Amino acid sequence: MAAALQQRFRRALITGGRVGIGRTLLKWLQSEGLEVRGTTRFPSPDSPELLSADFSSSAGVDAFLGEHQDWLSEVDLVILNAGSADFGFFPNQSEAGIERQLQLMLGSVIQLSRGLWPALSRKPGGACVFINSLAGQFPIPGFPVYNAAKAGLSQFVESLLVEEGQGGPQILNCCLGDFRTNFNQHVTQPIDTSKEEEKAWARIEETMSAAPDPKRLVRCLERRLQKGHSGSWKMGSAVQAFWAPLAARLLPASWMRRLVRRYYHQ
Numbered sequence: 001m002a003a004a005l006q007q008r009f010r011r012a013l014i015t016g017g018r019v020g021i022g023r024t025l026l027k028w029l030q031s032e033g034l035e036v037r038g039t040t041r042f043p044s045p046d047s048p049e050l051l052s053a054d055f056s057s058s059a060g061v062d063a064f065l066g067e068h069q070d071w072l073s074e075v076d077l078v079i080l081n082a083g084s085a086d087f088g089f090f091p092n093q094s095e096a097g098i099e100r101q102l103q104l105m106l107g108s109v110i111q112l113s114r115g116l117w118p119a120l121s122r123k124p125g126g127a128c129v130f131i132n133s134l135a136g137q138f139p140i141p142g143f144p145v146y147n148a149a150k151a152g153l154s155q156f157v158e159s160l161l162v163e164e165g166q167g168g169p170q171i172l173n174c175c176l177g178d179f180r181t182n183f184n185q186h187v188t189q190p191i192d193t194s195k196e197e198e199k200a201w202a203r204i205e206e207t208m209s210a211a212p213d214p215k216r217l218v219r220c221l222e223r224r225l226q227k228g229h230s231g232s233w234k235m236g237s238a239v240q241a242f243w244a245p246l247a248a249r250l251l252p253a254s255w256m257r258r259l260v261r262r263y264y265h266q
């Protein structure tokens, strides 16, 4: 197993490698013998594998691509993972927060893909992995902009998939259900919350605490990379990754909406 990945990839970049899913993936690829770099807004001499980057502005992306041009020109596996959300129903979303979320999880991802595509396409066998969310398909109340950014990301990756021709990298759109990380602790909260928002948040916390360990994602991703096919996959618990999408195919949209509202105590 280990030999297969190392034979195919030499150098990997993961955006957001300090904590959470990014950390788990970074450790995995290191253990597979790849030369791996992650990114963080909080660099430290104790973690030389983490490059400093803030992707909440397009200038931040340009600075990162420019500063590490040489190292990045040889990268053959990229995992675009960095993300965070602002909680609050739509009237409670700030203008600055809307801009930041759209830039971090959509604008920057497109910009980074564009900047890294030549390196990924330079020789056969490169891969670009997009860490996406099922929230793009099943909106979570209180995350309207996050949901929209992830839905936009899905459509961007689908566009790459329909354009895919000879010579490009393998493209993986990983639409994740919940995986147990500190994502919720990093969510920006509004100053005032309504009763409805509090009820939705309680359910969001409950779902996260019962979610699978991100190590489970390693097995899914490894399998997909080894199969070598591009595509879009749902990954997570059986309820989120299999039963909910099946129900969405069978039930009218209004029923699904009602189910989602009920699940989040709305």
Ligand SMILES: NC(=O)c1ccc[n+]([C@@H]2O[C@H](COP(=O)([O-])OP(=O)(O)OC[C@H]3O[C@@H](n4cnc5c(N)ncnc54)[C@H](OP(=O)(O)O)[C@@H]3O)[C@@H](O)[C@H]2O)c1
Pocket (backbone or CB within 6 Å): 015, 016, 017, 018, 019, 020, 021, 022, 039, 040, 041, 042, 053, 054, 055, 056, 081, 082, 083, 084, 104, 131, 132, 133, 134, 176, 177, 178, 179, 180, 181, 182, 183, 184, 186, 211
């Ligand atoms: N956990 C889940 O249940 C779940 C479900 C679906 C999708 N996802 C997606 O998985 C990805 C990782 O989430 P996680 O659960 O691992 O959350 P997390 O533990 O909060 O990690 C978020 C990562 O994003 C990076 N990041 C945040 N803001 C950034 C910015 N402005 N510029 C650059 N990097 C930034 C953070 O890096 P630093 O703080 O070090 O800068 C951190 O590494 C996200 O895209 C998320 O949407 C997660």
